[in-house]
Amino acid sequence: MVSLSEFGAIFAMQGFNGLSVFCVLLLMALGLAIIFGQMGVINMAHGEFLTIGAYITYLLSKLTTAYAPALEPFYFFGAVILSFIVAYALGYLTEMLLISRLYKRPLDTLLATWGLSLAMQQTFRSIFGAKEVSATLPDWLLGSFKPTENIDIPINGLFMMGLTVLLTGTIFILLFRSRWGLQVRATMQNRVMSGAVGINTRKVDRTTFALGCGVAGVAGAAFTTIGSTGPTSGSLYIVDTFLVVVFGGAQSLLGTIASAFSIAQTQSTAEFFLTGSMAKVLTLSAVILILMLRPQGLFAARVRK
Amino acid sequence: MKAVYEKLLGGRSGFVGLLILAALLLVVFPLGLDIFRLGLVGKYLTYAFVAVGLVLCWGYGGILSLGQGVFFGLGGYCMAMFLKLEASDPISTKIQSTPGIPDFMDWNQITSLPAMWQPFHSFSFTVLAVLAVPTLLALVIGMAMFKRRVGDVYFSIVTQAIAAILSILIIGQQGLTGGVNGITDLKTLMGWDIRTDSARLILYFINAGLLIVCILFGRLILTSKLGRLLMAMRDKEERVRFSGYDVASFKVFVYCIAAMFSAIGGAMFTLQVGFMSPSFVGIVPSIEMVIYAAVGGRMSLLGAVYGTLLVNFGKTYFSESFPELWLFLMGGLFIVVVLYFPNGLAGLYETQGKRLLARLRGKKPAAETAVTADSQIAIDNINLEASK
Numbered sequence: 133m134v135s136l137s138e139f140g141a142i143f144a145m146q147g148f149n150g151l152s153v154f155c156v157l158l159l160m161a162l163g164l165a166i167i168f169g170q171m172g173v174i175n176m177a178h179g180e181f182l183t184i185g186a187y188i189t190y191l192l193s194k195l196t197t198a199y200a201p202a203l204e205p206f207y208f209f210g211a212v213i214l215s216f217i218v219a220y221a222l223g224y225l226t227e228m229l230l231i232s233r234l235y236k237r238p239l240d241t242l243l244a245t246w247g248l249s250l251a252m253q254q255t256f257r258s259i260f261g262a263k264e265v266s267a268t269l270p271d272w273l274l275g276s277f278k279p280t281e282n283i284d285i286p287i288n289g290l291f292m293m294g295l296t297v298l299l300t301g302t303i304f305i306l307l308f309r310s311r312w313g314l315q316v317r318a319t320m321q322n323r324v325m326s327g328a329v330g331i332n333t334r335k336v337d338r339t340t341f342a343l344g345c346g347v348a349g350v351a352g353a354a355f356t357t358i359g360s361t362g363p364t365s366g367s368l369y370i371v372d373t374f375l376v377v378v379f380g381g382a383q384s385l386l387g388t389i390a391s392a393f394s395i396a397q398t399q400s401t402a403e404f405f406l407t408g409s410m411a412k413v414l415t416l417s418a419v420i421l422i423l424m425l426r427p428q429g430l431f432a433a434r435v436r437k
Numbered sequence: 438m439k440a441v442y443e444k445l446l447g448g449r450s451g452f453v454g455l456l457i458l459a460a461l462l463l464v465v466f467p468l469g470l471d472i473f474r475l476g477l478v479g480k481y482l483t484y485a486f487v488a489v490g491l492v493l494c495w496g497y498g499g500i501l502s503l504g505q506g507v508f509f510g511l512g513g514y515c516m517a518m519f520l521k522l523e524a525s526d527p528i529s530t531k532i533q534s535t536p537g538i539p540d541f542m543d544w545n546q547i548t549s550l551p552a553m554w555q556p557f558h559s560f561s562f563t564v565l566a567v568l569a570v571p572t573l574l575a576l577v578i579g580m581a582m583f584k585r586r587v588g589d590v591y592f593s594i595v596t597q598a599i600a601a602i603l604s605i606l607i608i609g610q611q612g613l614t615g616g617v618n619g620i621t622d623l624k625t626l627m628g629w630d631i632r633t634d635s636a637r638l639i640l641y642f643i644n645a646g647l648l649i650v651c652i653l654f655g656r657l658i659l660t661s662k663l664g665r666l667l668m669a670m671r672d673k674e675e676r677v678r679f680s681g682y683d684v685a686s687f688k689v690f691v692y693c694i695a696a697m698f699s700a701i702g703g704a705m706f707t708l709q710v711g712f713m714s715p716s717f718v719g720i721v722p723s724i725e726m727v728i729y730a731a732v733g734g735r736m737s738l739l740g741a742v743y744g745t746l747l748v749n750f751g752k753t754y755f756s757e758s759f760p761e762l763w764l765f766l767m768g769g770l771f772i773v774v775v776l777y778f779p780n781g782l783a784g785l786y787e788t789q790g791k792r793l794l795a796r797l798r799g800k801k802p803a804a805e806t807a808v809t810a811d812s813q814i815a816i817d818n819i820n821l822e823a824s825k
Contacts, residue, residue: 247771
């Protein structure tokens with residue numbers, strides 16, 4: 133991450149927007165980078181796991197306001213943890229009941245998880261209603277930070293950035309510096325060999341998928357600080373998220389970060405000159421064009437197939 | 438003659454299946470349904486074009502395109518542009534500030550017909566565009582993706598993104614495309630009012646006839662050597678490549694055919710329903726079209742038509758009576774079909790229906806060649822040819 137002062141001038145020009153979009157994309161893409169990037173599973177319901185996190189934060193905020201107003205400033209941390217746990221558990225179940233039967237048929241996984249996402253959206257709609265809801269933010273998240281006269285940075289945006297950095301760091305350590313991460317990477321590169329050296333590959337699959345979903349849950353909790361949540365909120369981003377992971381080079385975490393950053397910056401810069409929809413068209417088209425020239429993405433991991 | 442019977446109609450069972458479908462579409466539905474319901478069936482049948490195309494490129498070619506809505510939409514929009522120009526003659530649009538251009542352009546302060554719209558005054562150009570524009574787009578996408586050996590999964594994601602781009606583009610360029618409302622108020626086709634009951638009946642028959650032609654064309658492809666190659670490629674791409682075949686070209690070809698079928702469906706949709714909008718272009722409709730093929734059976738051209746009809750009847754029924762349940766059902770359908778019936782209705786018929794029929798006729802069930810065995814034969818044939 134770049135320090136604020138260094139990029140201050142650019143902030144002033146295109147606003148806080150670019151980095152904000154970057155955080156949104158990266159938060160969404162992190163979970164998918166694990167599930168799709170590492171495991172190769174196309175989880176079209178990824179957006180819905182994110183929405184779960186957002187709704188849990190909303191629920192918890194309602195509950196704290198109603199029963200324990202004194203805890204209001206701190207409920208958000210509880211919400212982040214609870215979102216992770218619930219999304220992790222649901223991801224675990226999904227892997228057990230659905231994904232594990234479809235590892236040999238990636239395209240079918242895509243359809244089945246799309247079905248799952250439809251059902252989950254309708255569940256949200258039945259429970260929380262079709263209208264968008266938003267969590268009551270604690271006071272310390274409101275307001276803005278003014279380093280100079282004409283720069284105005286909202287605190288919730290800063291908070292989300294902090295969370296993004298923290299989450300990215302955690303995932304990096306988990307995947308590349310821990311024993312568990314070593315097992316994950318070994319399994320994904322050579323399942324048979326990993327099994328032979330005593331790794332329980334089925335368990336690795338299950339926890340990896342669940343972790344990806346859990347991360348999506350945390351991302352969802354973070355999203356409540358900058359926007360409201362509806363039943364279809366998650367699915368709005370799903371294509372962008374897949375593109376971020378593919379564009380970055382599926383197996384590279386660094387690639388995911390770089391691609392989220394470049395896509396977000398392209399989009400927010402283009403929005404400065406064009407209308408929102410044309411900026412999006414331009415960004416997506418550019419990504420697809422680059423992918424056509426370089427199908428392996430920005431940072432291709434060197435893995436023997 | 439025998440060759441035609443075997444190749445085009447698929448032998449006895451294929452011929453009977455086709456006859457039953459043709460009888461259903463051309464006799465039973467028109468006689469049994471009122472013109473409103475028949476119109477609905479006609480609308481569903483336009484989606485069946487997409488499903489038939491998907492059977493070719495997904496079921497046999499192994500290419501799952503999640504952007505067939507793009508081609509359906511392009512075909513539909515080309516037709517809609519022609520009809521809209523005809524509906525916006527200077528006399529009927531004289532209250533506009535610029536008479537003679539489509540109403541939505543007038544609302545968007547456009548004062549002359551954009552160049553993109555000019556050629557759509559001609560009907561022959563329109564028909565050509567309906568067929569050529571989507572096919573050329575598919576050609577470009579296919580060439581770019583398959584020549585570089587982009588994998589199946591990546592291809593699906595990229596096609597999905599293309600569907601997203603096109604729908605955003607159409608919605609964003611309101612003055613050119615009518616925006617989110619699409620192109621509406623279509624009235625006549627070369628002076629022939631398409632909104633009357635008799636016109637709708639005729640259009641229904643044209644639509645059903647075209648669908649059957651597309652199915653026959655699909656059969657022709659599948660029973661030819663190309664069809665065998667497609668299956669072999671789907672199952673062991675490397676082996677086919679090492680046998681000296683240019684895998685990418687075959688993929689591009691079948692993808693283009695699927696695109697062209699979708700475009701015909703789109704154009705017929707516009708004619709029968711009387712409008713075209715971006716809600717048929719984006720990701721959600723594109724994936725829904727995949728489920729039609731999946732329910733019907735991804736390996737069966739006829740099954741795709743039944744699948745389309747069944748899912749759409751279900752959708753209409755449930756979204757009218759139990760709107761909350763529909764998405765659960767649809768979601769469940771995706772999961773159940775994929776997990777338990779990967780070959781859909783047609784697969785069920787192959788394994789259960791035939792046995793039942795045989796028992797009804799008092800015969801012992803004949804040994805059927807399973808689908809997978811079929812493709813194994815394909816691979817063997819190719820190896821034989823390569824070793825010759």
